[in-house]
Amino acid sequence: MPIIDVEGLTYIYAKGTPYARKALNQVSLSIDQGEFIGVVGANGSGKSTLVQHFNGLLQPTKGRVTVCGRDTSSKEYRNSLWRKVGMVFQFPEQQLFAETVAQDVAYGLKNLGLSQDEINRRVPFALEQVGLDPTEVADLSPLVLSGGMRRRVALATVLAMQPEILVLDEPTAGLDAVGREVILQIIKDLQQERNTTVIMVSHSLRELIPLVDRLVVLNRGKVAACGTPGEVLGCNPLQNLKGIGLPDYLRLICELKERGVQFENPVTTFQDAEQALEKLIKESVR
Amino acid sequence: MKGPKFGQYIIGDTAVNRLDPRTKIIACFIIIFSTLIIYKWPVILVNILIIAAAIHLAGIQPKLVLKSIWRLWLLLLLTLIFQSLLTEGKVILSLGSLTVTQEGVTLGISTILRLVILLLTSCLLTSTTSTIQLAAGMEAVFAPLRFLKIPVNQFSMVISIALRFIPDIIQEAETLTKAQKSRGAPLNSPKVLERIKGYFAVLIPLLANSLQRAEDLAMAMESRCYTGGASRSRLSVLCFKRNDYLVLVLLCIMLLFALVVR
Ligand SMILES: Nc1ncnc2c1ncn2[C@@H]1O[C@H](COP(=O)(O)OP(=O)(O)OP(=O)(O)O)[C@@H](O)[C@H]1O
Ligand SMILES: [Mg+2]
Numbered sequence: 001m002p003i004i005d006v007e008g009l010t011y012i013y014a015k016g017t018p019y020a021r022k023a024l025n026q027v028s029l030s031i032d033q034g035e036f037i038g039v040v041g042a043n044g045s046g047k048s049t050l051v052q053h054f055n056g057l058l059q060p061t062k063g064r065v066t067v068c069g070r071d072t073s074s075k076e077y078r079n080s081l082w083r084k085v086g087m088v089f090q091f092p093e094q095q096l097f098a099e100t101v102a103q104d105v106a107y108g109l110k111n112l113g114l115s116q117d118e119i120n121r122r123v124p125f126a127l128e129q130v131g132l133d134p135t136e137v138a139d140l141s142p143l144v145l146s147g148g149m150r151r152r153v154a155l156a157t158v159l160a161m162q163p164e165i166l167v168l169d170e171p172t173a174g175l176d177a178v179g180r181e182v183i184l185q186i187i188k189d190l191q192q193e194r195n196t197t198v199i200m201v202s203h204s205l206r207e208l209i210p211l212v213d214r215l216v217v218l219n220r221g222k223v224a225a226c227g228t229p230g231e232v233l234g235c236n237p238l239q240n241l242k243g244i245g246l247p248d249y250l251r252l253i254c255e256l257k258e259r260g261v262q263f264e265n266p267v268t269t270f271q272d273a274e275q276a277l278e279k280l281i282k283e284s285v286r
Numbered sequence: 287m288k289g290p291k292f293g294q295y296i297i298g299d300t301a302v303n304r305l306d307p308r309t310k311i312i313a314c315f316i317i318i319f320s321t322l323i324i325y326k327w328p329v330i331l332v333n334i335l336i337i338a339a340a341i342h343l344a345g346i347q348p349k350l351v352l353k354s355i356w357r358l359w360l361l362l363l364l365t366l367i368f369q370s371l372l373t374e375g376k377v378i379l380s381l382g383s384l385t386v387t388q389e390g391v392t393l394g395i396s397t398i399l400r401l402v403i404l405l406l407t408s409c410l411l412t413s414t415t416s417t418i419q420l421a422a423g424m425e426a427v428f429a430p431l432r433f434l435k436i437p438v439n440q441f442s443m444v445i446s447i448a449l450r451f452i453p454d455i456i457q458e459a460e461t462l463t464k465a466q467k468s469r470g471a472p473l474n475s476p477k478v479l480e481r482i483k484g485y486f487a488v489l490i491p492l493l494a495n496s497l498q499r500a501e502d503l504a505m506a507m508e509s510r511c512y513t514g515g516a517s518r519s520r521l522s523v524l525c526f527k528r529n530d531y532l533v534l535v536l537l538c539i540m541l542l543f544a545l546v547v548r
Contacts, residue, residue, distance in 0.1 A: 018297065018298075052464065055468055057467065057468065082467060089461065089464070089465045094458075094462070095491055097487050097490040107469055108469035111472065112470060157469060158468075158469070
C-alpha cells in the first residue's frame with residue numbers, strides 16, 4: 001500500500017475572492033514507503049503547494065490525500081501529522097527563533113515529548129549530521145550564523161525528529177557546492193539506511209537525477225510527467241520538461257539524438273552521458 | 287485569514303475605484319464628521335443612502351458588507367441595551383427596576399446606525415483605494431499642514447511603507463506558522479498558555495525578520511539617494527476629473543444640509 005496517495009487533488013488559494021488562484025489542478029500520484037521522490041517544476045508550478053498537503057498544512061479544495069493510510073480530511077489527524085512527516089520549508093533559516101542553536105534543535109523534540117536524555121543525545125547528533133561542529137555552534141545564537149549555516153541548523157531541527165517521511169522544499173537553494181553535497185548525501189543516507197520516505201523539491205534536475213527513484217514534473221499545477229528518471233527523460237524530454245531547463249549534458253545528448261545519433265542505453269546521469277559519449281567518439285575514430 | 291474581507295483592497299475598475307483618492311478621503315472626512323457631531327435622523331439617513339450607493343457602484347457584494355457588520359454584533363447589541371436602559375424619557379417597558387424608554391430605543395438605534403456608518407465608510411475607502419493611492423491622497427490632503435512645520439512628506443512615506451509591508455508580513459506570519467506547526471508548536475492546544483507559548487515561536491522570528499527587512503529597505507533607499515522633503519516628484523500625478531467634482535459638490539451640499547438641520 002502506498003504511504004502517500006494523492007487523488008484528483010485540486011487546490012485553490014484565496015477561494016471565493018477576486019484573487020482566487022488554482023495552484024494545483026487534478027493531481028494524482030502515489031508514493032511508496034521508502035521511495036525517494038523528486039518534484040521538479042518551474043517557479044509557481046505548485047511544488048510547495050503540493051508538498052504542504054503531505055503533512056496536513058493544507059487541505060485539498062477538491063480530491064483526496066491519504067498519508068499512512070488515513071485521509072487528511074480529518075482535522076485531528078492533520079494536526080498530528082507533524083509527528084510522522086518532517087517538513088523542511090523553502091528558506092527554513094527564517095524560522096529559527098530560540099536563543100541558541102541547541103535550543104532551536106531541541107524545540108521539536110520537546111514538542112514530541114522526548115526525555116531530556118534523549119534530547120541531549122539527539123541534538124549534537126543532528127548537528128553533526130548536517131556537518132556542523134556541535135561544540136562550536138550549539139551555544140551560539142542562530143542570528144550570528146551565516147545564511148548557509150542557518151539552513152543547516154534548520155535542516156537539523158527536522159532531522160533530529162527522525163520523521164518517517166521527510167519532505168524537503170528546495171533544501172539546497174543558495175548553498176555552496178560543499179554544503180549542497182553534504183546535505184544531499186545526508187538525505188540519501190537517511191533514505192537508504194533508515195528507509196525514510198523522502199520527497200524533495202528542487203529546481204536542479206542535475207542534483208535530483210542521481211538521487212531519486214522517481215521524478216514528478218509539475219507544470220502549471222498539473223503533473224506533466226511522472227516516472228523513473230529514465231522514463232521521464234527517455235521519450236521526449238524537451239516536451240516533458242518544458243520550462244525547467246535540462247542540465248547541459250542532457251541538452252547535448254538531446255541535440256545529438258535529434259541529429260540522428262542512436263544511444264543503446266538510456267542516458268540519465270552525468271556518468272551515463274560520459275560513457276555514451278566516450279563510446280561514440282571511439283566508434284567514430286574507428 | 288480565510289476568505290475575503292470587506293475593507294481589503296480589491297483591484298477593480300469601478301466608478302468608485304477610479305475616483306481621485308483625495309476625493310475619497312475628503313468625502314470620508316465629511317461623512318465621518320457629520321456622523322460624529324450630528325445626531326439627527328435625516329443626516330443619518332442621507333449618509334446611509336450615500337454609502338449604499340457607493341457600495342453598489344463599487345460592485346461590493348452586500349453579503350460581504352453584512353458579514354463585516356455582523357462581526358460587531360456584540361458591540362452593537364450592548365450599545366442598544368445600554369442606550370435604551372440608561373436614557374431617561376417615556377417609559378415603554380419596565381422590568382423590575384430596569385426601564386426601557388422610547389427615547390432610549392431611538393437613541394440606541396441611531397447610535398448603532400452611526401457606528402455602522404463609521405465602519406462602512408472606512409472599509410469602503412480602503413477596499414477601493416490602493417495603498418499607494420491612499421498615501422498619495424493623504425499627503426495631498428494634509429499638505430497644508432506643512433505651514434505648521436509638520437513633515438507631511440515624511441509621514442506620508444512612513445505610512446505608505448507601513449501599508450506596503452502589511453501583506454508581506456501577513457504572508458510571512460502564515461509561512462512561519464506553518465513551519466512551526468510542522469515542528470509541533472502547540473498552536474491548536476486547548477490550553478491557552480501553551481498556545482501563547484507556541485505563538486512566541488512565530489512572533490520572534492517574525493519580528494527579527496521585520497527588523498532585518500527595515501534595515502535592508504533603509505539601506506536600499508539610501509543607496510538610491512532618497513532624501514525626504516517636498517521636492518520629491520511622483521510617478522502618478524493626481525488629477526481631479528468630472529466625477530470627482532460631482533462627488534465633492536454633492537457632499538458639500540450634504541454637509542450644508544447637515545449643518546442646517548442641526
Ligand atoms: N499563500 C498564497 N496565497 C495565494 N496564492 C499563493 C500562495 N502561495 C502560492 N500561491 C500561488 O500558487 C501558485 C503555486 O505556488 P507554489 O508556491 O506552490 O509554487 P512553487 O512551485 O513552489 O514555486 P517556487 O519554485 O517559486 O517555489 C503560484 O502561482 C502562487 O502565486
Ligand atoms: Mg516553492
